[in-house]
Amino acid sequence: MPELPEVEIARRFVRDRLIGKRVTSIDVLDSRMLARSSERSMRAAFLERTVDDAIRHGKNLLVKIGDDHLYLHLGMSGSLHMVDEDGHTSHERLRLGLDEGALVLDDPRRFGRFGLYHDIEDMLADKGLGPDALTVSDKEFVSRMAGRKSSIKPLLLDQGIIAGVGNLYADEVLFQEQLHPATKANAIARTDMARLGKRIRKVLETSISVRTDFSRLPEGYLLRDRREGAPCPRCATELVVIRVGGRTTVLCPSCQSQRAER
Ligand SMILES: [Zn+2]
The missing domain is CATH 3.20.190.10 (MutM-like, N-terminal)
Incomplete structure (x- = not known):
């Protein structure tokens, strides 16, 4: 897609x-x-x-x-x-x-x-589009995301908040930041949120640079083999599939443990 x-x-x-x-x-x-x-x-x-x-x-x-x-x-x-x-x-x-x-x-x-x-x-x-995911500043990204009560993954997919992140890349950035997709945005510290914004840009730029050929993504990317039962590229635990905000979500149950709400 x-x-x-x-x-x-x-x-x-x-x-x-x-x-x-x-x-x-x-x-x-x-x-x-x-x-x-x-x-x-x-x-x-x-x-x-x-x-x-x-x-x-x-x-x-x-x-x-x-x-x-x-x-x-x-x-x-x-x-x-x-x-x-x-x-x-x-x-x-x-x-x-x-x-x-x-x-x-x-x-x-x-x-x-x-x-x-x-x-x-x-x-x-x-x-009703928010700023573009590739050019939004850290400051604006944090101010749009931080403090919200929703889970982080549906917020990333909401084009009115930030435009351009879809289901696959949301899974990738949350995996790389070791965030559980159901983590509430208001439980993520502002510094971690800023890092997530940077991670989004990095992942999107990397995918553009390999012309979205996932087999050419760097080692350690979830998208190289994003499916239930595949080994986590970081710890080899089997990846699992859950639904978050109605969307199919692939994650590592070991690397992406859920944080408590604040
Ligand atoms: Zn893992």
Whole structure:
């Protein structure tokens, strides 16, 4: 499932392959995936305009075309492809013809979304997103997380608090910080919370650097083999699966013992 690192890689793909190209056609191939927009409004905004930037916030991608932005969310199974004029992928949902080739959003499961926003502020306000997990300062991270009564894992997944951490990376950072996912945020000292924020950035950057190929992650990463019964990379205890905040959670029962509430 595309998380922040996959979306960052998609952003760099758009930046490297699309900037300077002119949009010559727009085809919405699944209107159920349109977010707050119509094919007509997208055509009016983007046709004959030039792509000039690609911005990511959390798991959301905005492609600046002319004076407006194409919104792309990859959902559970979305991916972006450049194809020749007559080339196609298996599950095309949106196609942007360019003066050279075409950009295709392919999405077998159709949980992705696309549409039109004037600018990033519009998108942030509409979606109610918190600051981006990769660029948020330690101070802001701590002030947004510390003292809350909820368990830490659902807080990390709440895109309104911090945007960009998904289920897999939440498990990874909590494992690396040896925090039980059900630990209440108000039981975590501010210095430990600041360290967790740093850890998130480090893990996301590391995953981007290996292009999200988990087998290339450093030794000691949970995501190299995140499954029930796999050996903990730190202590070899068998990993267990529990549910926290309704989400499947993998942890080491030995390294991540639960702390008492304060
Ligand atoms: Zn362990």
